[in-house]
Amino acid sequence: MKVVSIVGARPQLVKLAPVAEALDRSGHRHVIVHTGQHYDAGLSDVFFSGLGIPAPDVHLGVGSGSHGVQTGGVLAALDPVLAAERPDWVLVYGDTNSTLAGAVAAVKLHLPVAHLEAGLRSFNRRMPEEHNRVLTDHAADLLLAPTEEAVRHLTAEGLAERAELVGDVMVDVCLRVRDAVRSEGRAPVLPDGVDPARPYLLATVHRAENTDDPKRLAAIADALAGLPLPVVLPAHPRLLARAEEHGVQLARGAVRVASPLPYAELVTAVLGAAGVVTDSGGLQKEAYLLGRPCTTLRPETEWPETLAEGWNVLVPDPQLLAPAAWAAVAVRPAPEGPRAAPYGDGRAAGRVARVLAERA
Numbered sequence: 001m002k003v004v005s006i007v008g009a010r011p012q013l014v015k016l017a018p019v020a021e022a023l024d025r026s027g028h029r030h031v032i033v034h035t036g037q038h039y040d041a042g043l044s045d046v047f048f049s050g051l052g053i054p055a056p057d058v059h060l061g062v063g064s065g066s067h068g069v070q071t072g073g074v075l076a077a078l079d080p081v082l083a084a085e086r087p088d089w090v091l092v093y094g095d096t097n098s099t100l101a102g103a104v105a106a107v108k109l110h111l112p113v114a115h116l117e118a119g120l121r122s123f124n125r126r127m128p129e130e131h132n133r134v135l136t137d138h139a140a141d142l143l144l145a146p147t148e149e150a151v152r153h154l155t156a157e158g159l160a161e162r163a164e165l166v167g168d169v170m171v172d173v174c175l176r177v178r179d180a181v182r183s184e185g186r187a188p189v190l191p192d193g194v195d196p197a198r199p200y201l202l203a204t205v206h207r208a209e210n211t212d213d214p215k216r217l218a219a220i221a222d223a224l225a226g227l228p229l230p231v232v233l234p235a236h237p238r239l240l241a242r243a244e245e246h247g248v249q250l251a252r253g254a255v256r257v258a259s260p261l262p263y264a265e266l267v268t269a270v271l272g273a274a275g276v277v278t279d280s281g282g283l284q285k286e287a288y289l290l291g292r293p294c295t296t297l298r299p300e301t302e303w304p305e306t307l308a309e310g311w312n313v314l315v316p317d318p319q320l321l322a323p324a325a326w327a328a329v330a331v332r333p334a335p336e337g338p339r340a341a342p343y344g345d346g347r348a349a350g351r352v353a354r355v356l357a358e359r360a
C-alpha cells in the first residue's frame with residue numbers, strides 16, 4: 001500500500017509522528033508532503049527532528065496568506081504531486097487549511113481520501129477550523145474518528161458508513177514522550193524569572209477568534225498578567241504579530257514570554273506546571289492526559305470529554321472579557337480521583353495503518 005500524508009501545521013506534525021512510524025513498521029510506502037503552511041523552524045523543523053519523523057519527500061512552500069490564498073495555493077501545488085504519486089490513500093490530518101486543500105485536491109483527482117481526527121465539531125461556524133473539518137469530512141472516503149463522540153457527530157451528519165473509531169493518535173505520542181522525559185529526569189526549560197521548583201501556569205493563545213480582535217486580545221493579556229502565579233507563555237507567531245499590530249503588551253505582570261516549545265519540552269513544561277491556560281485543542285487534551293487542570297479560553301471545545309470532573313473548564317464570552325472573573329478559575333487544584341480514558345489506549349496509529357491497508 002502507498003499512502004501520501006499531507007501535513008503543514010504544527011499539530012499535524014505531532015499526529016504524523018506515530019502514523020509514520022506505524023506505516024513504516026508495517027512495511028507500507030509512505031510519502032510525506034509538507035505544504036509549508038508553517039515555515040518557522042520552531043513550528044515545523046523541530047517537530048521532525050524531535051519526534052523522529054522522516055524528512056518530507058515533497059515541500060510545497062506555500063507559506064502564509066488569507067484563507068483563500070493559503071488553501072488555494074496548497075490545492076494548486078498538490079495537483080502534479082498527487083497525479084505523479086497516485087497513492088492508494090491520501091491521508092489528511094486535523095482541521096487546518098492544509099487539511100481541506102489536501103482533501104479537495106485528492107477528490108478532484110479521484111484518489112481515495114482518509115481524514116484522521118474526523119468527526120470533531122465545535123458547532124461554531126465562525127471558526128476557520130470548523131469549516132475545514134466539516135468540508136473535509138464530507139469530502140473524504142474514510143473517516144478515522146478519535147472518540148465515540150466524534151462517531152456520533154459523523155452519524156448525525158449521515159456519514160456513519162464511512163466512519164471508523166480508531167482512537168486518538170495524539171495519545172500514542174503524548175504518553176510515549178511523557179515516559180521518555182520522566183525516565184530522562186528532564187526539568188522544564190522556563191524563561192528567566194520562573195523557578196521550575198515553584199508553581200507556575202503554562203499558557204498558549206493562538207486562535208484567530210482570540211488574537212485578531214483587539215478588545216479580546218487585550219482582555220486576555222490583562223487577565224494573564226494579573227494571575228497570582230507566574231505564567232509561561234510560549235508565543236505562537238500569530239499571537240506576537242497581532243499583539244504588536246494592536247499595541248497589546250504581552251510581557252508584563254505575571255507573564256513571561258517564551259518561544260514556541262518543541263514537543264518534548266512542551267510535555268515537560270505541562271508536567272511541571274500547576275495548570276494550563278489555552279485556546280489550543282491539542283493542549284487541552286495533553287493537559288488531561290498528563291493530569292493537569294486546564295482552563296480553556298473559548299466558549300466551546302471539540303474535546304468535551306476533558307470537561308469531566310472539572311479537569312477542563314471553559315471560559316465563555318462575558319467572563320472572558322472580564323478578566324477578574326476567570327482568574328480564580330485558572331488557579332485551582334487538580335480534581336481528585338482517576339480519569340477515564342476516552343481517547344483510547346495509545347495504540348491508535350497501529351489501527352490507522354491496519355484500517356487503511358484493509359480498505360486499500
Ligand code: UD1
Pocket residue numbers: 009010011037038039040041043064065095096097098128129206207208236237238241
Ligand atoms: C493554524 C491552523 C490551526 C492550528 C494552528 C496550529 C488554519 C486555518 N489554522 O493556525 O487550525 O491550530 O495552525 O498552530 O489552518 N506564521 C509565522 N510562521 C509560521 C506560521 C505562521 O510567522 O511558521 C504567522 C503568519 O503571520 C500567519 C499567522 O502566523 O499569517 C497565522 O498562520 P496560519 O498558518 O494562517 O494559522 P495558525 O494561526 O498557525
